[in-house]
Amino acid sequence: MSAYRRRVIDDELDEVFPALAAISLDGPKGVGKTATASRRAATVVALDRPEQIEEFSADPTLVERAPKPLVIDEWQRLPQTWDLVRRAVDRDSSGGQFLLAGSAAPVSSPTHSGAGRITRLRMRPLALAERIEHTPTVSLRALLEGDASVTGETDWTLPDYVREIVSSGFPGIRNLPARARRLALDGYVTRVVERDMVEQGYRVRAPAALRAWLRAYAGATSSTASYTSILDAATVGDSDKPSKPTTIAYRDVLSQLWLLDPVEAWRPFGVDLGRVSKASKHHLADPALAARLMDLDESALLAIRAHEMIGPQQGAALGRLFEGLVTLSMQTYVQSAEARLSHFRDQKGTHEIDLIAERGQRVLAMEVKLAATVSDADVRHLKWLRERMGDRLVDAIVVTTGNRAYRRSDGVAVVPFALLGP
Template sequence: MGDYRRRVVDDELDAVFPELAAISLDGPKGVGKTATASRRAATVVPLDEPARVDEFSADPGFIERAAKPLLIDEWQRLPKVWDQVRRAVDRDRRGGQFLLAGSAAPLAAPLHSGAGRIASLRMRPLSVAERSDHVPAVSLAALLRGESEVSATTDWALPRYVEEIVASGFPGIRGLAPRARRLALDGYLERVVERDMVEQGYRVRSPASLRAWLRAFAMATASTASYTTILDAATIGDSDKPSKPTTIVYRDVLTQLWLLDPIEAWRPQGVDLGRPAKAPKHFLADPALAARLMDLDETELLSVSAHSMLGPQQGTALGQLFEALVALSVHTYAQAAEARVSHFRDQAGTHEVDLIVEARGRTLAIEVKLAAAVDDSDVRHLNWLKERLGDRLTDRIVVTTGARAYRRADGVAVVPLALLGP
């Protein structure tokens, strides 16, 4: 407990848990759900211990008697717990009673949605702001409110961002030495293939095919690559390709495990932006998993050759993994601001904006730039969107690897990722 690093979601819990009877913290294994929830719990029941599952099953009245707040960890191991908590909340709606932490949603068990009784908060791997000891100078929430002050400096440069990409946002992994960290990431992925998929009701008949599909998915990071493109990349040289239904199951189960974190396409209302594409942008939960699947370390990512992923049109590995680090962080900050994250691209590929953040009628447009300097070509899509949305577009931001946050003459804010926070 002494070395706990406060998370952005702690502020969310401070705001809502005293008012809500039950909250479910959802996210992949290893993001820190148990550590965060345990700090608020008077009683902890870890259901990843078989003996505790048996005890808990034999004594359903324990939920009512236990000292509150009660944390039920890995609740999906005993799905009926969800309905037990829901019924307890029906009887007593006082705030701050139950925390449920889960790293998967059970597929087979018929669960009541919990609507109106159990609220959900997503926990992701550590954002950039959560990895640093300094307080970020530029607040995403303030930008959404229309507060335009942007002025600060950072000593972070490209090598530090590359270090963070491979370091991982999983608290238990990022502090390890490089070789041990790589082994831990390999073990994490191995557990997904050999155990977690099985626990979700799907036995992987060909682990090698799933690993190849995961690697191809990693190669598609930050792109809207089609299903066919990803499948072809996973089966280069294979005459015995996995079927489309098989790989759709891979996607669906990994989504249930919170390991895929797609950004959906933006659906603007009341404005003509041409024909928007509908495909989501692909992301794994942690950029370090994508880098490891592609066997890229800091040296490789910083090399002049800058590995291409699924083709020249998709960009380079470093550029797309940096965008993944930005997307992970923006997701966390946007959730704290009660905002949604999406992306925009028209079907012709003429205009695209990497990230769109919306809340209460306000909209931010964000471009991601793997460079320290920004020129007019880097903001053309942002300015095009401003021309069409007018005052509906609250602000335009380019997130960079530079040293200084400032506002350009055309009003676009240039913000190094290290300076952006909730």
């Protein structure tokens, strides 16, 4: 068994768990929730084991009697667990008592939201900074706080990022040999289609149709493609298409399994940026799943950059999947910085910013470029946004595949992705 690799969320837990009585770690299967939670546990109850479900059901007082901290793994398999923990916190709100790890929303919802008693943290596949050995030299949190320092060099080049796209951020998959990793990713999708969706109360009547829809959704990575266009791409040549309610059910159940991780559209406050698109950008939980669903490995991504993708955003598969890898990492980094991640696009598509990190009145704008160099054309949308936002835009950066972090004469920062961390 490999040694535990510290995660960004460990810093969050170290900071808040001693003060909070109960925290729910939400995320798809295989991201490492159990390993992270168990490192803080005096007791672990694994509800993916029938005998522990039976024991826990027969004696709910275990919630309060068990030595703390108590980790309840796959708690959604016994939804009343949520209310048992909530009531225990009502009686004793001292910090550091409960960690709930869940890989799906419960089929039957708890009777109470848990607001004020149970705090939720999202856990995702490994961000890039959690995968590499060297320490990033540019901090997203520092940039949000107005630190203009942008320095550092890396020897990472495009093939390194392509390797990370296909390697996966699931800890149990990424270090497998290439063929075994592809089989593991295939198995992950098969489990979702044949087992996990059924456990969520949804019977998949046409598994091939769902797989085709997932492949089309993968093709919409980093885009605001409509769900109609995704369905059309999934059913080319089919006269008998799934109904709209069926595809909505796909989306809803896959979201309950934390397999879809869209980036919401930015709703700017206090600044007029024209008519703003409200469509979210599509992302699967891990860009390696998207690459595998499209049958794209390292050599294919490097050789066939013009693989057809879906949606109004420009870019071939490699560029869109690279943005997916950046987005996965930024989701982790902004959560650590107590910020929110979104994207901006006006309705005409005239102006577009790949990613927006926002905390309070502070806004950091990011463009993602699959290139080692940055031209004036690459920063035109960032400069447009700065003209309209003034000091509220604390910084603007372009995330690249280059080797050196620096700041351009126009003030825009250029940061190789391998140098950017929480």
